[in-house]
């Protein structure tokens with residue numbers, strides 16, 4: 001049976017978190033002499049001399065409306081990469097515990113594991129990029145704390161079968177992390193709806209993709225209140241800066257504009273697939289639920305170098321297991337996609 005106390009690191013269980021000046025005082029006041037800030041202001045038009053809200057209350061309230069999840073079930077990080085790292089630091093004892101990753105998948109799970117000195121046990125996806133549930137079951141032992149599933153998956157673009165993820169959630173005693181960075185482009189339902197069903201579920205999302213805010217570094221984790229409390233305890237006190245919080249709040253009012261871009265991206269994705277599959281050097285294009293496509297070619301290095309020479313950068317994934325010969329191409333604007341297609345026509 002999953003129980004957070006069985007998987008939490010002892011030092012984190014006993015941790016007294018840093019108490020910031022703003023944590024210690026709440027209410028109305030006009031003179032703030034508690035945080036060693038510069039009381040005179042900032043040498044800018046906009047004032048940033050005060051520390052930001054450590055728990056990003058306003059942004060969470062807006063996210064709560066959009067996602068239909070109470071704010072107490074939301075963690076905000078400096079990108080979802082920070083949420084990934086905090087999960088390692090909260091639940092995995094360095095040199096002792098392990099996690100399961102299912103390559104080919106997003107590279108930061110492995111890097112975060114390495115940084116935290118945690119073994120990442122690899123269970124390759126199947127040939128059709130789905131979970132090998134038997135392999136995962138064999139890899140799990142008493143020190144397995146986390147399983148990372150990316151759906152839609154980067155770099156393959158497909159969604160992972162929902163029932164398989166549910167099987168893991170129902171049977172694994174650690175946390176199942178479902179990274180939904182690309183969910184806005186997907187035909188599949190988000191796993192956020194399952195939070196009330198599975199206490200060991202963590203859903204990651206980000207404002208870096210469909211929301212067009214990669215430069216602000218805002219990532220979210222949705223999970224039970226007890227998991228969110230742990231993550232808030234472990235995070236740096238002011239992990240999301242004031243200008244990012246303000247701009248995110250402003251951007252989150254523009255849902256219609258973002259939905260328009262998502263529709264356009266999906267049309268452009270279809271256009272790219274139809275055109276690219278006609279090229280002689282293309283062996284396969286995998287069905288994508290994301291804003292990129294994985295294209296298997298006869299000569300990934302040759303095409304990659306050719307495109308670089310023309311000032312077009314795609315991602316060469318040909319060295320990644322199960323992605324041999326493949327390029328990952330992000331869907332661009334209609335004009336960018338035209339440039340890409342016209343250039344590919346001239347590849348010999």
Ligand SMILES: Cc1ncc(COP(=O)(O)O)c(C=O)c1O
Nearest residue numbers: 079080081106154181206208219
């Ligand atoms: C699957 C996946 N998760 C997370 C991230 C990182 O997101 P963020 O910008 O919020 O750190 C990426 C970025 O490429 C990604 O592909």
